Amino acid sequence: MAYSTLMIEKGVARLTLNRPEVHNAFDDSLITELNEHLNRLHVLAEAGEVRAVVLGSEGKSFSAGADLNWMKRMVDYDLKDNLADSRKLATLMHGLDTLPCPTLCRVQGAAFGGAVGLAACCDVVVASVKAKFCLSEVKIGLSPAVISPYVQRALGERQMRRYALTAEVMDAPTALALGLAHQVVELDALDDAVDAMLATLLAGSPQAQRATKALLASVVQSPDSDATREHTCQVIARLRVSQEGQEGLSSFFEKRRPVWAESNNTSNASERRS
Numbered sequence: 001m002a003y004s005t006l007m008i009e010k011g012v013a014r015l016t017l018n019r020p021e022v023h024n025a026f027d028d029s030l031i032t033e034l035n036e037h038l039n040r041l042h043v044l045a046e047a048g049e050v051r052a053v054v055l056g057s058e059g060k061s062f063s064a065g066a067d068l069n070w071m072k073r074m075v076d077y078d079l080k081d082n083l084a085d086s087r088k089l090a091t092l093m094h095g096l097d098t099l100p101c102p103t104l105c106r107v108q109g110a111a112f113g114g115a116v117g118l119a120a121c122c123d124v125v126v127a128s129v130k131a132k133f134c135l136s137e138v139k140i141g142l143s144p145a146v147i148s149p150y151v152q153r154a155l156g157e158r159q160m161r162r163y164a165l166t167a168e169v170m171d172a173p174t175a176l177a178l179g180l181a182h183q184v185v186e187l188d189a190l191d192d193a194v195d196a197m198l199a200t201l202l203a204g205s206p207q208a209q210r211a212t213k214a215l216l217a218s219v220v221q222s223p224d225s226d227a228t229r230e231h232t233c234q235v236i237a238r239l240r241v242s243q244e245g246q247e248g249l250s251s252f253f254e255k256r257r258p259v260w261a262e263s264n265n266t267s268n269a270s271e272r273r274s
Contacts, residue, residue, distance in 0.1 A: 003030040006037045011051035012198065013041055020059025026114050027070035031088050038095035045101040045210070052201050053099060054194065055122055056106035065113025065136065089114065090146045097121040097150060098217070100210045102201045106194045107131045108187065117147025119180060120154040123213070124201070126194050128187040133170040133180060135163050154180050203261045207244040211235055 007014045015037055017024040044050040057063060077085065096103065096118065105122035112134045119125050119133070135144045135151065144151065144164055152160040159178050163170065175181040185193040201209075215235050222228050239245040244260070251258040 002033065003027075004033045004037065006040070008044070008050060011049065012202075013044070013050045013053045015041070015053055015055050017057035017063055020057075020061075022067060023061035023064035023110065024057040024059065024115075025064045025067035025070075026089075027067035028085065028088065030067075031092050034092050035088065035095060038092065038099070041099060041101075042095065045099055048206055050101055051206055052101055052198060053103045054106060054198065055096070055103060055118060056194075057108070059109075061109040062107045062111040062131065063113075063115035063118065064110060065115055086146055093117050093121055093147060093150055100213060101206070102204075102209055102213070104194065104197055104201065106190065107133075107181070108190055110134075112136050113144070114147055116144070116180070117150050120147065120150040124183075124197055125175075125181045126183045126185070126190065126197055127172050127175060127181040128190045129172050129184055130187050131172045131175065131181070131184070133175050134167060136167045138165060139167045151180075154178075205244045205248055205258065206260055207242060208239055208248070211239060 003017070003019050005014075005016045005018050007016075015034070017030070019025060019030065041050055041053060045053075074082065074085070102124070103122040105119045105125045107119060107125060107127040109128070109130055110132050111119055112132075113136050116133050116135055137144045148160070148164070151164075155163065155178050162168070170178065170180065172181060172184045176184045183193060183197070215232065218231060219228055240249075244258075247260075248258050
């Protein structure tokens with residue numbers, strides 16, 4: 001039985017957690033599925049065949065974190081088994097974080113534990129007012145270890161210390177104020193808000209977005225160095241002389257839509273998921 005679905009239509013991929021009966025909780029099977037989907041999406045995004053990815057889930061909750069039955073099995077795991085398990089989750093977070101195309105996360109309800117990591121790995125998070133986020137691991141003697149680089153990047157070190165140590169629940173306005181979410185809307189407006197943000201992303205140059213994601217990942221490692229400054233110059237110079245760069249400049253001066261925006265202007269890019 002598939003625990004997740006991947007739908008690709010007109011350059012937009014919808015990756016959906018589909019375990020609503022257990023609040024879309026993670027287990028090893030779901031993680032394996034998601035890694036397979038992400039491997040495929042990396043290839044398609046690099047080839048320009050996928051323009052954007054929308055990560056969402058079915059049902060009331062975005063994801064409750066670790067599945068209870070999976071956690072019961074973990075009790076009998078030795079260190080080697082636990083390391084193998086953790087590395088699969090690390091692969092998932094890294095794969096989502098490094099997708100070449102823009103990623104958009106739709107959070108309709110509770111996002112606990114590893115689900116906070118999924119949100120933090122996406123470029124844009126649109127949440128409903130009913131969304132709640134919680135780094136709940138310390139309450140059961142664990143740590144948000146694997147997801148910590150991504151969540152700390154979103155929250156900042158100071159706020160990460162608080163929420164990782166207290167396991168307090170962040171409501172949607174708090175998540176917005178701290179930078180974990182980018183937009184908060186009423187639940188019945190969530191799909192429209194996601195579609196609007198998706199349309200905004202699709203208005204950008206696919207090549208420029210891929211280059212920008214790679215650039216930002218590089219710049220954060222060494223923001224002020226001769227090598228970084230030269231790299232930024234190389235990126236913009238190459239984009240200016242590229243086919244898409246020339247089209248973007250021409251369309252701007254000619255006061256028309258660029259070809260990549262026209263190709264996504266006729267209809268909704270993908271079937272809406274609820």
